[in-house]
Amino acid sequence: MLVDSHCHLNYPEFQEDFSAMIARAKTLGIQRFLTISTELSKVQEVIKIAEGTPEIFCTVGVHPHEVEKEGPPAIQALLTLTHHPKVVGIGETGLDYYYDHSPRDAQKLSFRNHIRVAKETGLPLIIHSRNAEEDILAILREEKIQDMEKPGVIHCFTGTKEFALACMDMGFYISASGIVTFPKALDLQETIKTHVPLSRLLVETDAPYLAPVPHRGKRNEPSFVVHTAEKVAGLKGISLKEVEEQTTNNFFALFGKVKKDLP
Numbered sequence: 192m193l194v195d196s197h198c199h200l201n202y203p204e205f206q207e208d209f210s211a212m213i214a215r216a217k218t219l220g221i222q223r224f225l226t227i228s229t230e231l232s233k234v235q236e237v238i239k240i241a242e243g244t245p246e247i248f249c250t251v252g253v254h255p256h257e258v259e260k261e262g263p264p265a266i267q268a269l270l271t272l273t274h275h276p277k278v279v280g281i282g283e284t285g286l287d288y289y290y291d292h293s294p295r296d297a298q299k300l301s302f303r304n305h306i307r308v309a310k311e312t313g314l315p316l317i318i319h320s321r322n323a324e325e326d327i328l329a330i331l332r333e334e335k336i337q338d339m340e341k342p343g344v345i346h347c348f349t350g351t352k353e354f355a356l357a358c359m360d361m362g363f364y365i366s367a368s369g370i371v372t373f374p375k376a377l378d379l380q381e382t383i384k385t386h387v388p389l390s391r392l393l394v395e396t397d398a399p400y401l402a403p404v405p406h407r408g409k410r411n412e413p414s415f416v417v418h419t420a421e422k423v424a425g426l427k428g429i430s431l432k433e434v435e436e437q438t439t440n441n442f443f444a445l446f447g448k449v450k451k452d453l454p
């Protein structure tokens with residue numbers, strides 16, 4: 192079994208062939224999908240998708256890119272949404288100083304609010320980090336993330352080795368996306384190969400973006416997570432089956448609210 196631990200299934204790119212796309216993924220052994228909120232204004236769409244398919248679970252949060260438009264989410268609003276049985280994580284949140292689509296102060300406030308909800312509920316954080324490693328670590332420390340045993344995942348990891356190690360020290364998992372299959376991603380490949388143990392690794396697509404080789408440049412979809420898992424297996428010199436088993440176990444260990452047995 193494989194899991195796509197991060198995708199955006201409510202995006203319009205999937206409207207036309209949604210059922211066929213999910214069926215394709217299931218045929219390849221992808222048995223759980225975590226669809227990630229980026230806007231609170233569309234969170235009901237996301238929840239509805241999770242309600243519609245037993246294998247799909249979801250998160251609630253506001254992406255750093257959307258903070259300017261949506262405002263930092265109120266803690267209480269997020270808390271209320273977490274009561275839904277299909278809501279299993281908080282995010283995606285974090286800081287993006289590469290695009291700077293939202294003012295940094297607002298991004299930081301939003302990030303803190305998400306962290307507080309994660310701590311209050313015990314649900315893991317989905318963290319997006321781009322050119323903001325120092326501030327991410329500083330805020331996590333200030334918010335006493337160490338109170339959480341499994342605080343979450345650094346999704347679509349593209350950071351430095353030092354950042355990976357610091358995050359894993361805090362208990363975070365590291366998620367590999369299609370970027371790890373790109374020929375020029377040598378530093379990232381080295382980090383995943385040498386510094387992130389299989390016991391801390393998740394795999395994801397971030398679909399519809401960032402399709403892995405050999406689909407690079409096309410619309411990404413959950414079935415393509417196989418290519419990322421294959422690349423990880425190649426880097427680590429182990430079988431695809433081992434990567435599938437361990438990353439799936441990691442997913443269930445981190446997202447304890449995801450049902451192992453489905454109705």
Ligand SMILES: [Zn+2]
Pocket residue numbers: 197199227283397
């Ligand atoms: Zn995402």
